[in-house]
Amino acid sequence: MPRAKxxxxxxxxxxxxxxxEAVHKALFQKQYFPYVKAIGEEFPPLLSSESFSVxxxxxxxxxxxxxxxxxxxxxxxxxxxxxxxxRLGIPHPVPYSRLVLHxxxxxxxxxxxxxxxxxxxKPSFHEDGRLVQMDYETSESxxxxxxxxxxxxxxxxxxxxxxxxxxxxxxAIDWATRGKKNAKxxxxxxxxxxKLDYFVRNCHDKETxxxxxxxxxxxxxxxxxxQRIDNSxxxxxxxxxxxxxxxxxxxxxxxxxxxxxxxxQHSLSEYRLDLNxxxxxxxxxxxxxxxxxxxxxxxxxxxxxxxxxxxxxxxxAELLAHRYPRYSVLKLAVKxxxxxxxxxxxxxxxxxxxxxxxxxxxxHLAPFLASELETIRSEINEVDKARIANAIKSQMLxxxxxxxxxVVLWNLHILRRVLKCHVDKSAWEPxxxxxxxxxxxxxxxxxxxxxxxxxxRVLGWDYLCEADYQQHWLVRYEMRRIGLLIDSDLSQPEKExxxxxxxxxxxxxxxxx
Numbered sequence: 001m002p003r004a005k006x007x008x009x010x011x012x013x014x015x016x017x018x019x020x021e022a023v024h025k026a027l028f029q030k031q032y033f034p035y036v037k038a039i040g041e042e043f044p045p046l047l048s049s050e051s052f053s054v055x056x057x058x059x060x061x062x063x064x065x066x067x068x069x070x071x072x073x074x075x076x077x078x079x080x081x082x083x084x085x086x087r088l089g090i091p092h093p094v095p096y097s098r099l100v101l102h103x104x105x106x107x108x109x110x111x112x113x114x115x116x117x118x119x120x121x122k123p124s125f126h127e128d129g130r131l132v133q134m135d136y137e138t139s140e141s142x143x144x145x146x147x148x149x150x151x152x153x154x155x156x157x158x159x160x161x162x163x164x165x166x167x168x169x170x171x172a173i174d175w176a177t178r179g180k181k182n183a184k185x186x187x188x189x190x191x192x193x194x195k196l197d198y199f200v201r202n203c204h205d206k207e208t209x210x211x212x213x214x215x216x217x218x219x220x221x222x223x224x225x226x227q228r229i230d231n232s233x234x235x236x237x238x239x240x241x242x243x244x245x246x247x248x249x250x251x252x253x254x255x256x257x258x259x260x261x262x263x264x265q266h267s268l269s270e271y272r273l274d275l276n277x278x279x280x281x282x283x284x285x286x287x288x289x290x291x292x293x294x295x296x297x298x299x300x301x302x303x304x305x306x307x308x309x310x311x312x313x314x315x316x317a318e319l320l321a322h323r324y325p326r327y328s329v330l331k332l333a334v335k336x337x338x339x340x341x342x343x344x345x346x347x348x349x350x351x352x353x354x355x356x357x358x359x360x361x362x363x364h365l366a367p368f369l370a371s372e373l374e375t376i377r378s379e380i381n382e383v384d385k386a387r388i389a390n391a392i393k394s395q396m397l398x399x400x401x402x403x404x405x406x407v408v409l410w411n412l413h414i415l416r417r418v419l420k421c422h423v424d425k426s427a428w429e430p431x432x433x434x435x436x437x438x439x440x441x442x443x444x445x446x447x448x449x450x451x452x453x454x455x456x457r458v459l460g461w462d463y464l465c466e467a468d469y470q471q472h473w474l475v476r477y478e479m480r481r482i483g484l485l486i487d488s489d490l491s492q493p494e495k496e497x498x499x500x501x502x503x504x505x506x507x508x509x510x511x512x513x
Contacts, residue, residue, distance in 0.1 A: 018111065018125050020104035021054075026131035027100045027217050028052045034076065034088050034214035036134045041367050042078070043406060044413035046442055047509055056504035057097035060497055067493040068094050070202035071470040073212055074437050079364045079404040081328040087166075089212030092473050094497050095202040100217060102199050106192045113177060114220065116227040118234070120243045123220055132216040134244075149241070150289050153250040155257040159264055160279035161226075161245035166210040168222055169272040170200045176228040176271065205467060219244070225271050232267040233260075257282045293324035297333050301340070307348035310337055314354050321362070330358065334368045349384065352376060356391050363399055366410035373418045380419075389421045400430050405438050412439075416446040423447050432457045437475040444484070445511045455484050469494055474508065477501065482513040 032049035034042050071092035078086045091099075103110060114123050123131045150156070161167075174183040177193040189195055200221060201208055211218040222244070230242060238260050240249035247264060251257040261282070265275045288295075300316055302309045317333030334355070355369040373380075373388075380388070396411035408431060415421045428450045431439050440458060443450045458479065463469055469476065469491050479485040480498055487495055 018107065018131075020107050022125055023107050023131065024054045024057075024100060024104045026125070026129055027103070027215070028054060028057060028097075030129045031131060031216035032096070033090060035130070036132050036214075036216055036219060040371075043409055043438075044367075044370065044417070045510065046409065046413075046438065046445065049508060051504075051506045052093070052508070053504060053506075054101075056501060056506055057093075057101055059500045059504070060094050060097040061101055063094060063496060063500070065493075067466055068497065070204075070206045071095050071473070072205045072467045073203065074471060074474045076214065076405045076438060077403050077436070078406045079399070079402075081331055081362070081364050082325065085402075085404060086213060088214035090474060091203040091212065091215060092470050093501065095199065096215075096217075099196075099199040099203055102192070102196060103217070103220070106196070109192065110177070110224070113227060114223050116223075116230045118230040118240060118242050119223060119227060120241055121219075122223055122227075123216075130216065132219040145241075146289060149239075149250045150285060153252055154285055155251045155254055156283045156285055156289070157240075157247070157249040157251060157257045157260050158279070158281055158283065159247040159249075159261060160276040161268060162274040162276035164245035164273070165213045165218055165222055167273055168209075168211045168225060170197050170204075170208045170211075172225050172271040172273075173197050173200060173221055176225045180270070205470075225273070229264075229267045229271065229273075232270070233263060236263050238263060254282065254284075291327075293320060293327045293329055294332065296320055297329060297336065301336055305337075305340065307350040311350050311354045313337065314351075314358065318358065328364075330362055330365060334365060338368065338371070349376065349380070352388070356388055359395055360391065363395060363404065363407040366395075366407055366414070370410055370414050370418055373414060377418060385419055385421070389415060389419050392419075393423075393427050396427070397430055400434055400439075403434055403436070405434075405436050408434070408436075408439050409442050412442050412446055425450075429453070435461065437472055440475050441478055441509050441511055444479070445509065451484065455479070458485075459489065463491075466491060466493060478509050478511050481507065482511055 029050050033047045074090040076088040078088050080086055126133050174193050174197040211221050240247055249260045317330050321329040352372050359365050359369050392411050392414050399407035415423055428447050444454050
């Protein structure tokens with residue numbers, strides 16, 4: 001099976017070779033926050049859980065009392081290429097500690113359930129310490145694999161699970177790990193499988209519907225269910241591969257292709273999941289094997305790169321994005337451009353200007369603009385810096401109105417850490433109205449003059465019950481860590497778990513006193 005690409009270097013350990021220690025370290029210290037793609041692509045440098053040790057997790061898991069059994073989670077709103085927002089989450093450290101410790105303690109039983117050869121993005125140990133890594137394989141290996149699978153076949157099925165992670169039913173995790181019949185026959189909390197279901201629900205404030213998008217543990221839990229569906233399809237004689245919730249099956253005739261769709265739909269329903277009918281289609285291979293939008297991006301990629309040629313390529317990709325609005329054309333174009341540029345081919349003001357313009361209409365490209373600006377930061381004159389800064393400020397305020405956490409974070413990062421620009425009150429004050437935990441953290445870290453107003457805003461939030469405190473656990477803990485909140489500002493349950501984390505010197509952001 002082809003392997004994913006991450007900085008062109010990989011060290012893999014088979015999932016069965018991992019021990020509890022490696023699993024704990026990956027899920028606590030590397031992928032507690034939403035870092036499953038290329039490093040730095042989800043968010044600018046702001047969050048880190050490197051100091052979140054297993055010993056701290058054990059102390060948190062030992063806390064008694066009902067307030068510590070379940071908790072709400074911090075929400076992050078991330079902009080998609082199509083303008084929609086995806087809701088990501090960061091679980092509260094107490095129920096998350098219990099969940100991850102339980103997974104590690106039962107890893108020898110879980111590992112065989114996560115080794116399906118059909119899954120192309122399954123848990124494995126990467127050299128950077130992560131357990132889940134979402135970057136796909138190189139274009140060459142992808143093309144080679146697809147070509148071989150299509151040999152002798154006449155049709156291809158492309159299928160997708162509808163709203164996969166938010167639709168995962170927690171009890172289905174129990175069904176997947178010990179069989180649906182056994183789980184329904186014995187609904188006690190005695191087995192490790194039933195306890196896994198229980199700990200998953202507690203990370204969602206006892207809700208049974210959905211696992212949060214973001215932390216790698218959610219990918220692992222979804223795989224437990226999806227790999228049982230894989231097994232069901234294999235038992236029915238189907239040949240296919242799967243990228244998370246995207247299925248691809250090459251078939252000898254249309255009847256076989258239609259049967260795959262029917263069987264997939266039935267297997268998904270057994271675990272309370274649904275097929276996304278809008279994204280599921282059967283293609284006659286006489287029409288071509290590749291996705292048209294991807295092939296058009298790749299075929300128009302220039303053989304020799306200059307700043308002018310690169311800028312023209314981005315403009316062509318912009319036209320393709322308009323033609324294929326349901327696909328992330330521009331993101332593929334920009335990543336292809338960055339990945340293909342040689343070390344001696346630095347960025348230029350022309351490319352930066354083109355990306356700055358594109359980000360106004362396609363804000364999800366902000367991480368790539370930040371990277372390009374980093375490479376030429378020392379060469380930007382004051383006139384160009386002021387012009388770009390004004391465009392970024394405008395984009396940031398627009399993103400704040402749309403409540404897009406990640407876009408605001410990237411724009412603020414570009415202004416303060418890349419361009420080294422002053423951000424005045426007229427720029428940062430509208431960000432406070434988002435009442436967004438990560439934005440508040442970024443403001444306190446990057447705009448110290450905003451701290452008094454930020455503290456007043458946080459203390460003025462409506463905390464109607466303990467769940468309201470829990471939802472804002474991250475920003476409240478980080479403010480307590482540097483002394484912006486004191487014990488009298490905290491609820492009793494907050495004091496208890498924060499005392500443990502402070503005692504273990506857990507630092508979750510780059511916020512400094």
